[in-house]
Amino acid sequence: MVDRARLAGLMRQEQDRFVAEHPGSARLAEEAGGSLLAGVPMPWMTRWPGAFPLFVEHAAGARFTDVDGREYVDLCLGDTGAMTGHALPRVAEAVHRRALDGLTTMLPSPDAAWVGAELSRRFGLPRWQMAMTATDANRFVLRFARHLTGRTKICVMDWCYHGTVDETLAVLDGDRVVPRPGALGPQVDVALTTKVVPFNDVEALERALAPGDVAAVLMEPALTNIGIVLPDEGYLEAVRDVTRRTGTLLVVDETHTLCAGPGGCTRAWHLDPDMLVVGKPIGGGVPAAAYGVSQELADRLEPQMRGHEIDVAGVGGTLTGSALAMAAVRATLSSAMREEDFAVAVPLAAAWADGVAGVIAKAGVPWHVQQLGARAEYWFCPPPRSGAAAAAAVDEELEAFLHLWALNRGVLLTPFHNMALFSPYHVAADVDRHTEVFAGAVTALLGRD
Known part of the structure; x- marks a missing residue:
């Protein structure tokens, strides 16, 4: 027309x-x-x-x-x-105060415990870690998933977006997994690392997970980065059932779907992920992200997180969880997105x-x-x-x-x-x-x- x-x-x-x-x-x-x-x-x-x-x-x-x-x-x-x-007033005040008291020391600040408890309250997952961006958080949880399951592949939704994570920049071309159009210099052939299934297609997910080689399904509860695509009635419950039956971890990325409410779709729709990622909104404009894990996974990860070589484990970063970031997240979550x-x-x-x-x-x-x-x-x-x-x-x-x-x-x-x-x-x-x-x-x- x-x-x-x-x-x-x-x-x-x-x-x-x-x-x-x-x-x-x-x-x-x-x-x-x-x-x-x-x-x-x-x-x-x-x-x-x-x-x-x-x-x-x-x-x-x-x-x-x-x-x-x-x-x-x-x-x-x-x-x-x-x-x-x-320009949230509480965030501006917190950032100013924190700048006068030092922005980063690679040691926890008094805001850290409050932030962890608030994230647990909002999203239901009991244990949390910080990241600089949702991209980082998604990379970290996928690494954890491969470590915990001993499986090498991940599964994502066709035309999803989870930041600049190499394994997730993949789409379907017929029944082939190929790099997403526009992806520059793919690190490896994404077909080696990633299975891709259409959103709202439970049967395709069943087939992808049946061989038992997928460590985690990483997904938004509703697609947002190709536009808003809502889940069919019963779809998310079916995804949870399939992942549990196949021993596959379910990771929910709430970075954009946090628009659904204070605890994102996870809280609004009573979801039960194994791990959850939330990114940029929680810092009120200051770079910050977080990822939460179930108690079972936390117990299994604790020895590695306290290990002597955690600094070369492929998770974290010198400025991650800085005093600045924690002050901004606390100020944001205590005064906004309520x-x-x-x-x-x-x-x-x-x-x-x-x-x-x-x-x-x-x-x-x-x-x-x-x-x-x-x-x-x-x-x-x-x-x-x-x-x-x-x-x-x-x-x-x-x-x-x-x-x-x-x-x-x-x-x-x-x-x-x-x-x-x-x-x-x-x-x-x-x-x-x-x-x-x-x-x-x-x-x-x-x-x-």
Whole structure:
């Protein structure tokens, strides 16, 4: 239903507007291009629809201001890194105090015990360790899984994403396991390390685990990094049953699905993983992650964790669990991502989804909306049940236009998806603004001016 010539013309107009309205960001982008690879300090920062990324001057709550003085409603929130909202006062105070008292000593700080107890309370797993990122935490738990089971392979969901973990950057091509498109320099053939199964396919999981050579299934309880793909009724219970019957450890990655509530989907849906990973949101913007294990696994791991050679075991890191990170996590979890915070954010996500659905219905386009807790997303197809179906529905030209149209009108969406994430700092007017902007984009796209 999309006229591609019209789409291209609208995109050119939006690109011209973007360049004209952001001379400060254009100047800084040119300067950065002289010393930074791809002109940015981290390559994902190129994944925006404008001719160059915005350079941000200030961010607080649910808004940020760029170097040209333009303010935006932030529905990306650092791709969940700022799920709590920007510049949390308690985190800023804790970081300042900790900086004056020393940031890292490779010894535990007084905040450590509180953080461990709070993670146990929220997620139900009794024993915890820290990491710098969810990528690190996922690598560590997979290493533990191979050590504990004596098995060499892991299993992941088709089109999943668990950070920059080599074994997880794998997809299905027919019945073959191949590197995910875009993966640079795979360390080894992923078919040697990894089995891949479609999300929501219990029979495929049964076949993958039947030989008894898989140490762990690593999965999100709902896919998020290929867009929101929700589990079928009874699917997660079936996954738990299959993993138990085959002696396979179940690892749940809640880094993005923490949007479902204070304890993520694990608490909201009464899941029972052997290990659990949670990443960036828990630090309020300061790099931090954590992984929890069952008591049975903790008892088995304890001798190695206290061993003389733990520093070369492939887990940990000098700055991991630093006094800075522990202070930030304590400040975040004691003042944010609580029941009262989700009581504000989740209804806003529902209202956003309703607004988008109303525009879609009025336009008569075959698009749909999905919601998971405090985040929601629109699709150009019926809600997919698998990662492959979600990947097949991606329309990069259309997404780029809708994102840039919104950005030019003061609304930032997550660059990798058509997704909005809400914090307690958002208000109903932010939802209404997006609905208005989205309606304008669809009207222009369909030529119904």
